[in-house]
Amino acid sequence: MRFYFSAKKFCHFKVFIERHMSKNKDIACAFNVSESIKGEKLIYPAATRNSEPILQVLKRFIICDIDKIEDVSPIFLEIASGSGQHLFHFAPYFPGVKFQPSEIDENLFGSITYYAQTCPTKNMLPPLLLDIRNKLNCYGIDDNSIDYMYSANMMHISPYECTVGLFENAGQYLKTDALMITYGPYSKDGVITPQSNIDFNAALKAREPSWGIRDINDLIKLGEENSLSLIDTVEMPANNKTLIWKKN
Numbered sequence: 368m369r370f371y372f373s374a375k376k377f378c379h380f381k382v383f384i385e386r387h388m389s390k391n392k393d394i395a396c397a398f399n400v401s402e403s404i405k406g407e408k409l410i411y412p413a414a415t416r417n418s419e420p421i422l423q424v425l426k427r428f429i430i431c432d433i434d435k436i437e438d439v440s441p442i443f444l445e446i447a448s449g450s451g452q453h454l455f456h457f458a459p460y461f462p463g464v465k466f467q468p469s470e471i472d473e474n475l476f477g478s479i480t481y482y483a484q485t486c487p488t489k490n491m492l493p494p495l496l497l498d499i500r501n502k503l504n505c506y507g508i509d510d511n512s513i514d515y516m517y518s519a520n521m522m523h524i525s526p527y528e529c530t531v532g533l534f535e536n537a538g539q540y541l542k543t544d545a546l547m548i549t550y551g552p553y554s555k556d557g558v559i560t561p562q563s564n565i566d567f568n569a570a571l572k573a574r575e576p577s578w579g580i581r582d583i584n585d586l587i588k589l590g591e592e593n594s595l596s597l598i599d600t601v602e603m604p605a606n607n608k609t610l611i612w613k614k615n
Protein backbone atom coordinates (compact mmCIF):
# COMPACT_ATOMS: atom_id res chain seq x y z
CA MET A 368 0.00 0.00 0.00
CA ARG A 369 1.34 3.40 -0.94
CA PHE A 370 0.67 5.97 1.77
CA TYR A 371 2.67 8.76 0.32
CA PHE A 372 1.05 11.54 -1.71
CA SER A 373 2.58 12.78 -4.94
CA ALA A 374 4.20 16.20 -4.80
CA LYS A 375 1.41 17.63 -6.93
CA LYS A 376 -1.36 16.34 -4.64
CA PHE A 377 0.61 17.47 -1.62
CA CYS A 378 0.91 20.97 -3.07
CA HIS A 379 -2.84 21.16 -3.63
CA PHE A 380 -3.26 20.09 -0.01
CA LYS A 381 -0.89 22.84 1.08
CA VAL A 382 -2.90 25.42 -0.81
CA PHE A 383 -6.09 24.01 0.73
CA ILE A 384 -4.61 24.29 4.22
CA GLU A 385 -3.35 27.79 3.59
CA ARG A 386 -6.82 28.92 2.55
CA HIS A 387 -8.53 27.31 5.52
CA MET A 388 -6.20 28.13 8.37
CA SER A 389 -5.61 31.38 10.21
CA LYS A 390 -2.80 33.46 8.78
CA ASN A 391 -0.55 33.25 11.82
CA LYS A 392 -0.64 29.43 12.14
CA ASP A 393 2.86 28.15 11.62
CA ILE A 394 2.33 25.33 9.17
CA ALA A 395 4.90 24.27 6.65
CA CYS A 396 2.36 24.52 3.92
CA ALA A 397 2.08 27.72 2.02
CA PHE A 398 4.03 27.99 -1.16
CA ASN A 399 3.55 28.45 -4.84
CA VAL A 400 2.30 25.31 -6.58
CA SER A 401 4.11 25.80 -9.89
CA GLU A 402 7.42 26.36 -8.06
CA SER A 403 7.25 23.00 -6.34
CA ILE A 404 6.36 21.11 -9.49
CA LYS A 405 9.34 22.58 -11.32
CA GLY A 406 11.58 21.44 -8.48
CA GLU A 407 13.51 24.70 -8.28
CA LYS A 408 14.44 26.70 -5.19
CA LEU A 409 11.38 26.76 -2.93
CA ILE A 410 10.54 29.20 -0.19
CA TYR A 411 8.01 27.87 2.31
CA PRO A 412 6.71 30.89 4.26
CA ALA A 413 6.40 28.78 7.43
CA ALA A 414 10.02 27.63 7.14
CA THR A 415 11.07 31.24 6.61
CA ARG A 416 9.30 32.16 9.85
CA ASN A 417 10.34 29.23 12.03
CA SER A 418 13.99 28.72 10.95
CA GLU A 419 15.37 31.34 13.33
CA PRO A 420 13.38 30.27 16.45
CA ILE A 421 14.40 26.65 15.83
CA LEU A 422 18.04 27.71 15.35
CA GLN A 423 17.96 29.41 18.76
CA VAL A 424 16.92 26.07 20.32
CA LEU A 425 19.58 24.14 18.38
CA LYS A 426 22.25 26.50 19.68
CA ARG A 427 21.46 25.25 23.19
CA PHE A 428 21.92 21.59 22.27
CA ILE A 429 24.47 21.35 19.47
CA ILE A 430 28.19 21.75 20.01
CA CYS A 431 28.95 25.03 18.18
CA ASP A 432 32.57 25.45 19.14
CA ILE A 433 34.67 23.99 16.33
CA ASP A 434 37.62 23.54 18.75
CA LYS A 435 35.54 21.15 20.88
CA ILE A 436 34.69 18.91 17.92
CA GLU A 437 36.84 15.81 17.62
CA ASP A 438 38.64 14.71 14.45
CA VAL A 439 35.53 13.53 12.52
CA SER A 440 32.72 16.05 11.90
CA PRO A 441 29.46 15.21 13.72
CA ILE A 442 26.63 14.23 11.36
CA PHE A 443 23.27 16.00 11.61
CA LEU A 444 20.71 13.99 9.65
CA GLU A 445 17.49 15.73 8.71
CA ILE A 446 14.45 13.58 7.88
CA ALA A 447 11.85 15.11 5.52
CA SER A 448 13.81 18.20 4.50
CA GLY A 449 11.04 19.69 2.35
CA SER A 450 12.41 22.79 0.62
CA GLY A 451 15.85 22.47 2.29
CA GLN A 452 15.55 25.89 3.93
CA HIS A 453 16.06 24.71 7.50
CA LEU A 454 19.51 23.20 7.01
CA PHE A 455 20.55 26.13 4.81
CA HIS A 456 19.70 28.42 7.72
CA PHE A 457 21.32 26.25 10.42
CA ALA A 458 24.54 25.04 8.77
CA PRO A 459 26.55 28.30 8.84
CA TYR A 460 26.16 28.48 12.63
CA PHE A 461 27.75 25.04 13.13
CA PRO A 462 30.64 24.93 10.65
CA GLY A 463 32.17 21.86 12.28
CA VAL A 464 29.00 19.79 11.76
CA LYS A 465 27.99 18.06 8.49
CA PHE A 466 24.31 18.58 7.67
CA GLN A 467 22.73 15.75 5.68
CA PRO A 468 19.29 16.55 4.20
CA SER A 469 16.93 13.76 3.12
CA GLU A 470 13.52 13.49 1.52
CA ILE A 471 11.15 10.87 0.15
CA ASP A 472 9.99 13.26 -2.58
CA GLU A 473 12.45 13.53 -5.43
CA ASN A 474 10.58 16.56 -6.78
CA LEU A 475 12.06 18.52 -3.88
CA PHE A 476 15.65 17.59 -4.70
CA GLY A 477 16.14 20.57 -7.04
CA SER A 478 15.34 22.94 -4.21
CA ILE A 479 17.34 21.09 -1.54
CA THR A 480 20.33 20.83 -3.90
CA TYR A 481 20.12 24.55 -4.65
CA TYR A 482 20.31 25.34 -0.94
CA ALA A 483 23.14 22.83 -0.38
CA GLN A 484 25.21 24.26 -3.23
CA THR A 485 24.73 27.87 -2.13
CA CYS A 486 25.32 27.23 1.58
CA PRO A 487 28.17 29.66 2.35
CA THR A 488 29.94 27.31 4.77
CA LYS A 489 29.73 24.29 2.40
CA ASN A 490 28.75 21.92 5.22
CA MET A 491 25.33 21.07 3.80
CA LEU A 492 25.53 17.83 1.81
CA PRO A 493 23.48 16.83 -1.26
CA PRO A 494 20.09 15.25 -0.37
CA LEU A 495 19.53 11.54 0.25
CA LEU A 496 16.41 9.90 -1.18
CA LEU A 497 15.09 8.37 2.02
CA ASP A 498 11.81 6.92 3.26
CA ILE A 499 11.89 6.99 7.06
CA ARG A 500 9.74 3.84 7.22
CA ASN A 501 12.79 1.90 6.00
CA LYS A 502 15.78 1.00 8.14
CA LEU A 503 18.57 3.52 7.63
CA ASN A 504 21.04 0.77 6.75
CA CYS A 505 19.16 0.64 3.39
CA TYR A 506 20.87 3.99 2.76
CA GLY A 507 24.35 2.93 3.84
CA ILE A 508 24.04 4.29 7.39
CA ASP A 509 25.66 2.21 10.16
CA ASP A 510 24.15 1.46 13.60
CA ASN A 511 25.15 3.96 16.34
CA SER A 512 26.75 6.35 13.83
CA ILE A 513 24.62 9.52 13.80
CA ASP A 514 25.27 12.46 16.12
CA TYR A 515 22.01 14.36 15.63
CA MET A 516 18.69 13.54 13.99
CA TYR A 517 16.17 16.26 13.21
CA SER A 518 12.69 16.28 11.75
CA ALA A 519 10.28 19.20 11.47
CA ASN A 520 6.63 19.02 10.54
CA MET A 521 6.65 15.46 9.28
CA MET A 522 4.94 13.47 12.03
CA HIS A 523 1.51 15.05 11.59
CA ILE A 524 1.61 15.19 7.77
CA SER A 525 2.37 11.53 7.22
CA PRO A 526 0.92 8.21 8.44
CA TYR A 527 1.82 7.13 11.99
CA GLU A 528 4.17 4.50 10.47
CA CYS A 529 6.52 7.40 9.65
CA THR A 530 6.59 8.50 13.31
CA VAL A 531 7.27 4.89 14.34
CA GLY A 532 10.02 4.68 11.69
CA LEU A 533 11.56 7.93 12.94
CA PHE A 534 11.80 6.66 16.52
CA GLU A 535 12.95 3.15 15.58
CA ASN A 536 15.68 4.57 13.36
CA ALA A 537 16.74 7.12 15.96
CA GLY A 538 16.99 4.34 18.56
CA GLN A 539 19.11 2.19 16.30
CA TYR A 540 21.28 4.66 14.38
CA LEU A 541 21.97 7.49 16.84
CA LYS A 542 25.12 7.19 18.93
CA THR A 543 24.67 6.71 22.68
CA ASP A 544 23.84 10.07 24.33
CA ALA A 545 23.13 11.60 20.90
CA LEU A 546 20.05 13.75 20.34
CA MET A 547 16.96 13.68 18.16
CA ILE A 548 15.18 17.02 17.76
CA THR A 549 11.61 17.15 16.50
CA TYR A 550 9.52 20.22 15.77
CA GLY A 551 5.83 20.74 15.08
CA PRO A 552 2.42 20.92 16.75
CA TYR A 553 1.79 18.24 19.42
CA SER A 554 -1.06 17.39 21.76
CA LYS A 555 -0.53 16.49 25.44
CA ASP A 556 -2.63 14.02 27.48
CA GLY A 557 -4.90 13.65 24.44
CA VAL A 558 -5.73 17.36 24.44
CA ILE A 559 -4.97 19.59 21.47
CA THR A 560 -4.68 23.32 22.16
CA PRO A 561 -5.43 26.03 21.09
CA GLN A 562 -8.41 26.12 18.71
CA SER A 563 -6.18 26.81 15.66
CA ASN A 564 -4.40 23.47 16.26
CA ILE A 565 -7.76 21.69 16.73
CA ASP A 566 -8.90 23.10 13.39
CA PHE A 567 -5.59 22.19 11.79
CA ASN A 568 -5.85 18.61 13.03
CA ALA A 569 -9.41 18.35 11.68
CA ALA A 570 -8.27 19.66 8.29
CA LEU A 571 -5.40 17.15 8.21
CA LYS A 572 -7.69 14.25 9.02
CA ALA A 573 -10.32 15.38 6.52
CA ARG A 574 -7.61 15.34 3.88
CA GLU A 575 -6.07 12.03 4.96
CA PRO A 576 -7.35 10.06 7.98
CA SER A 577 -3.90 8.60 8.76
CA TRP A 578 -2.44 12.10 9.27
CA GLY A 579 -2.89 14.14 12.44
CA ILE A 580 -1.22 15.86 15.36
CA ARG A 581 0.66 13.32 17.51
CA ASP A 582 0.36 13.13 21.29
CA ILE A 583 3.48 13.63 23.39
CA ASN A 584 2.48 10.76 25.71
CA ASP A 585 2.37 8.33 22.76
CA LEU A 586 5.75 9.65 21.62
CA ILE A 587 7.22 9.14 25.10
CA LYS A 588 6.06 5.49 24.98
CA LEU A 589 7.54 5.11 21.52
CA GLY A 590 10.72 6.67 22.86
CA GLU A 591 10.85 4.19 25.76
CA GLU A 592 10.53 1.29 23.31
CA ASN A 593 13.48 2.67 21.35
CA SER A 594 15.89 3.83 24.08
CA LEU A 595 14.99 7.50 23.71
CA SER A 596 14.12 9.82 26.61
CA LEU A 597 12.36 13.15 26.24
CA ILE A 598 14.77 15.52 27.97
CA ASP A 599 13.26 18.91 27.09
CA THR A 600 10.12 20.47 25.64
CA VAL A 601 10.52 23.99 24.29
CA GLU A 602 7.45 26.11 23.56
CA MET A 603 7.76 27.76 20.16
CA PRO A 604 5.91 30.53 18.29
CA ALA A 605 2.57 29.73 16.68
CA ASN A 606 1.71 26.99 19.20
CA ASN A 607 4.42 24.59 18.10
CA LYS A 608 6.98 22.81 20.25
CA THR A 609 10.52 21.58 19.85
CA LEU A 610 11.07 18.22 21.56
CA ILE A 611 14.57 17.09 22.52
CA TRP A 612 15.14 13.31 22.74
CA LYS A 613 18.27 11.65 24.07
CA LYS A 614 19.43 8.15 23.13
CA ASN A 615 20.10 6.14 26.31
Ligand SMILES: C[S@@+](CC[C@H](N)C(=O)[O-])C[C@H]1O[C@@H](n2cnc3c(N)ncnc32)[C@H](O)[C@@H]1O
Nearest residue numbers: 395414447448449471472498499519520521525
Ligand atom coordinates in the same frame (compact mmCIF):
# COMPACT_ATOMS: atom_id res chain seq x y z
C1 LIG B 1 5.13 19.51 5.86
S1 LIG B 1 6.57 18.97 5.03
C2 LIG B 1 7.86 19.52 6.12
C3 LIG B 1 9.08 19.97 5.37
C4 LIG B 1 10.16 20.64 6.22
N1 LIG B 1 10.68 19.75 7.21
C5 LIG B 1 9.62 21.90 6.87
O1 LIG B 1 9.37 21.91 8.09
O2 LIG B 1 9.46 22.90 6.16
C6 LIG B 1 6.53 17.21 5.33
C7 LIG B 1 7.59 16.46 4.54
O3 LIG B 1 7.57 15.11 4.95
C8 LIG B 1 7.99 14.34 3.83
N2 LIG B 1 7.64 12.93 4.04
C9 LIG B 1 6.42 12.38 4.03
N3 LIG B 1 6.49 11.05 4.22
C10 LIG B 1 7.82 10.75 4.37
C11 LIG B 1 8.56 9.53 4.58
N4 LIG B 1 7.93 8.35 4.65
N5 LIG B 1 9.90 9.60 4.70
C12 LIG B 1 10.54 10.80 4.61
N6 LIG B 1 9.90 11.97 4.39
C13 LIG B 1 8.56 11.95 4.26
C14 LIG B 1 7.23 15.00 2.67
O4 LIG B 1 7.77 14.68 1.42
C15 LIG B 1 7.34 16.47 3.02
O5 LIG B 1 8.43 17.09 2.39
